[in-house]
Amino acid sequence: MISFTKLLFNDNYFGDSLRYSNEARGATAGARRDGGPVVVWNCTRACNLQCRHCYAGAGREAAPGEMTTPEARDFLDQLVAFRVPVLLLSGGEPLVRPDVFDLMATAVQQGLRVTLSTNGTLIDRSTARELKRIGISYVGISLDGVETKHDAFRGVRGSFQAALEGIRNCLAVNQRVGLRFTISRNNVDQLEEIFYLLQEENIPRACFYHLVYSGRGSELAGEDLDHEESRATMDFLIDATRRLKRMGREVEILTVDNHADGIYLYLRLLREDPERAASVRELLRLNGGNRSGIAIGAVDWTGAVHPDQFTMHHSLGNVRERPFGTIWTDLSHPLLRGLRDRKPLLKGRCATCAWLGLCNGNCRVRAESVAGDFWDADPACYLTEKEIAGGELA
Template sequence: MKKQFQNWAWCQGMKFNTKVHDLTYFFWETTLCCNLNCLHCGSDCDKDKRVEDLPKEKVLKVFKNIAENYEAKDIMVAVTGGEPLVRKDLFEILSEVNNMGFPWGMVTNGMLVDEKIVEKCVESGMRTVSVSLDGTGETHNWLRNNEMSYERAINALKLFLKAGKFDIVEVITCVNTQNINQLEDIYKLLKNLGVHGWRLFTIFPKGRAEVNGNLIFNKNLLTELFSFIKEKRNSNSGIYISYSEEGYLGCNWEKEVRDDFFFCGAGINIGSLLADGSYSACPSLSRDWIQGHVDEISFSEAWESRYRNMRNRRWMRTGDCKSCRQWSKCNGSSLHLWDFKEKKTKVCHFKMLND
């Protein structure tokens, strides 16, 4: 009952946040080009450009507009892709973004990280870095489709940690049917390396993961993962461990596998600039959620006048959601799981865990 009341109070606070919609987190999808060809890639990225990268001048125009209308120092910029480091003018842009007052961090597969890259990260003001590590040795290389990927990811972690210049050096792991039995080994590895945090994701059906459906969890595997995370969080291991913002889980698991109750901040406190110049929220969302383009409207204008379908989600209450008593806590789950064609969420974690 205590947790149920806490969850209710949390939901009331999130309703207020939705009305205010303060921008606090901003994704910059630098490119859809990548030097890997991962089996689970939600963006279906590859080495050949399908979308031309937005030019430097237009990228900086967006950041300048945000800085002029909001407090840059209060907006964390998450630099993602594709693989950000394949973009040639990446650090030129990020140096200027840093000079505008934005804190920023990057997600990388580690393939291109060497001492010079680490120096550029320091010089351009990087605060945090997340390196993808999806198993031990062969399992990681299999998912990432490259026999050098594991070695390069470990090397990147060592170099970022050795620099001692970043607030957070963490690992992101996409947990799947092939690596769930290696979680303890990965945990020991990360402790030995001295990483600060470990964020665990489950793979959702988008992009290549829709084709490789054998990577996606059922109830038993999801419960096994949550039990592992809960046990490690309770052990005061020295590594911050958390499950991703991936759907409402129900009171048995909420605040057990992550710090707060579920809340999808897409379009509420999270915005993004996509590789082609479109505005959205997190890049994991389908392109059906796009709210405008840099050539059409400034980001601040779009943020204040659009994003309505993200902030009022009652239109999503269809099908099983229509009669669900958890709706006020879930609001249709994470927006990246919404299927516009089927008019329903692709994955309901609460239903999966409680059926």
């Protein structure tokens, strides 16, 4: 994640301690001293929607072999023992898993910081109250446009209104909540509406995701923004974040799944505010770029461990057979070992980029999807050749 709010204004939010610190930098080298990675748990493949970009390839029914309740409890014990700082529950749609509230409560009681990634359509007022009672730290609800645009992306008519009601219900009970927006050519024209929605509904946080070509999302590579469109979109997000600040609105704005965003913002600040740019470069250095297989990992509904939630076709082991901490520290697996020290393995423009120390090779799954090589250049990096050569004033 790249926090535009942190980089532009040095405002502090909870997640910044995981993203911009000496410990975060240590985690990039695989040397985190205070515990394990942030873990995304795709606790079920079942979902009540049919989203076009679903990396999990979710369906209406639970997948065969999903972890049972006792197995899930044992898995939570493993995370606690490995001192995992955050558990993010995802799916499919996590709220369709019958035992999910009991499992979330157990995780919170054991000291895990639990967050929830959901389509929001199942969060009525009583559900919002229960999430608040349990102690869920944050609920991220997906909106990919307004009204029919969102409904088309999510595959179910009425899903926009249901998701918006989910956000409103969380806000009504003081459950911390924000929206998630996955950018594509089909909905980039909705960004102005999304920022209007943030203001009108007093939504305190928004994460803007770049497409990752994985699962059903692998079919959408042709719908990703081209490089010029990506640059224009980042300019819009920077300007909109500044506009919110000038209005006195405390809204946290982040982008996800493209570490070129941080470099692009830095290069723009070099022209507009060199003093702030120096601070931003240090924050990006502390962050260290992409941390898949380092400071973030994923576990799917069967217990298989993956470098992140987009690499479900690459398994590192299974928590039913070995503890998560044992799997995560076993560098005999070539992919995990490579991710911990990836710079010598990178190819193409990533290998020679002047900003490699701040980006760490960006998203490997996009490279694999397009080039067929996990270590090839990320095709979604929109920095120019002059910029990656170190032309800071380009």
